[in-house]
Amino acid sequence: MATDKEIDFFLGSRSDVVELDLLEITHPNFTKPYRFARNAVEGITLQDGRFFQYYPAKIKTISGEDNLDYGINVSLGDLSEVLPPEIKQLRATDNLSIKPTVSHWVYRSDDLSAPMKQSINLELDDFSFNHESSFFVAKAPTLNNSKTGRVYNVEDFPMMESFLK
Numbered sequence: 001m002a003t004d005k006e007i008d009f010f011l012g013s014r015s016d017v018v019e020l021d022l023l024e025i026t027h028p029n030f031t032k033p034y035r036f037a038r039n040a041v042e043g044i045t046l047q048d049g050r051f052f053q054y055y056p057a058k059i060k061t062i063s064g065e066d067n068l069d070y071g072i073n074v075s076l077g078d079l080s081e082v083l084p085p086e087i088k089q090l091r092a093t094d095n096l097s098i099k100p101t102v103s104h105w106v107y108r109s110d111d112l113s114a115p116m117k118q119s120i121n122l123e124l125d126d127f128s129f130n131h132e133s134s135f136f137v138a139k140a141p142t143l144n145n146s147k148t149g150r151v152y153n154v155e156d157f158p159m160m161e162s163f164l165k
Helices: 004-012 083-092 158-164
Strands: 019-026 034-037 051-054 057-061 071-076 101-108 117-129 134-139
Touching: 019 051, 019 057, 071 101, 071 117, 083 117, 083 134, 101 134
Parallel strands: 034 051
Antiparallel strands: 019 034, 019 101, 057 071, 071 134, 101 117, 117 134
């Protein structure tokens, strides 16, 4: 569902006002947080002082934001110089038990006080790269996934029998 800011942007803004796609990728073991602006060639500094550096990128939504399977596909034109060394370091130290966190915001170019849309705390789920770009999928964390391998049956858990009737 569209927010009031989005409705105002599409129906009431000037023609020179654009949507700014901003990404932030963090991990406790990264050397720094990485902040990218998809469509601000000179970069963009938000009112809170965070600077987002320009990198050409394609950002595609996987499913609707009102869905637990929400995520984004990102192709980042970093010439494989920015993210791959960090991911390689995580893999080399076998430190991928904590997935990198991806946050995505959409701002109006004339109002950097608050985002029109935001998707925060997505997890970097799939990562690959070539000599031109880094590709990754960022998805909402799986909330109901115990993966204990245990089969629940009435013999082992007699109190479950009342739920089966």
